[in-house]
Amino acid sequence: GRVPVGEVTVELEQEVDGEWRATRREPVHTPSGIAYFPNLGLVADPIGASDQHYRVRVRWSMGSPLYEGGYPSGQAGALFTIEAWNQYHRPQSKPTAQNVFLLPGPTYPFPPEVWVLRGRVIDGAGEPVADALVEQGAQERVLSDARGEFALPLRWVSEGPLAIDFRDHLGRTAIHNISVPDDLGAGHEIIVA
Template sequence: MTAFMPLARSTLYSPLWLVPFDDHARRVHTAGVEARLDRFDEVDGRWLPLDDRAVRTPSGVIAYPGLGRRAEPWAARPERHRVRLAAAGCRPLYPADGEPFSAGLAGVEFLVHPWNDDHPPAVEATPRLVRMLPATAYPYPPGARTVHGVVLDATTGAPVVNALVEARGRTSQDLTPWHERTLSDARGAFRLSLRWEGERASEHAVEETFRIEATERPGRTGSLAVHLPQDAERQHVIEIREQ
């Protein structure tokens, strides 16, 4: 049994287990994480906030024990829900690992199947990692190297909210892949950490080059090259356009 499954034998089933994970620090991060539950109203076509309060387990799981419990589960239909996470200095990356990114995804969506003690849930829940990416106010350690800027729509000049901004590369010594990423805020602003080495023209060159890419959704991206140390204090503008 995984350490993230403390409710597996509980009589109160949860249809969703979320594990908030600090993507920069590489550790589970639950302190100060707020979870908000919504249900989709099929009639009105909108999300309705619910009062159900999340339970936090000792192993860092956010769960909703008892959600979906009905006296007559056979008479009810599965309902669409979502959980939105919020934490100071972080922004949640909602698509799961391996899924295409979309800035429009506003929570972790899931179906709640009706159940009771005599009629177990139709689907077994498994833990889901939610990566919390550094926001502009993320508490990087002193001396951390970062670059900042804004993501804009190339046509309208409007800020692109929740765009995925990332850089990739390999270390020079052992060619280990590295990946840094963040999400733009409501103003389109971003602050990206660059802990690892960029590309150098030669072994002893001082200048490092990084390629920064921003994605709103598949087919709408933008990129630019950042040269350090000379571009360290510059505000960089990444323009998003159809590719």
């Protein structure tokens, strides 16, 4: 995609003795928005050295990251393993790139011509549900923030009835039916059960 609006930070953590610890490594950023960490696993003598486990965490000032292959709350980052190597002993396999989808949050500045459904996801006790996945078909998806609030853009829909799906990391779900554009002005409260 394109370089996102707002500030994006990418942090690398390494698993040491079963705990994730921040590293001092800074990512290299390409003009197209790719972040990578060169020379991970490079050691003087890789023979007998253990694989290294890493986690990349992304933060975005305008929304939330959704990590490929995992639900945001369950994984908390893009996980990968790097083999120890040097110029004489190359790793047997190369790590593959992982997509991190930056999903707009409730404060994202959508253009005025974009229809946006705004609301809040709560549980049966009325507590906000953070990181609930809010989807309109396979076209649009966002995550709720810490207050349970969301703003779902509806760029590809036409006027009329529409079903919005909700799912949280505990597997609780809801389907909310709306009519576009009539139901876009009010905040919607969605209960996942």
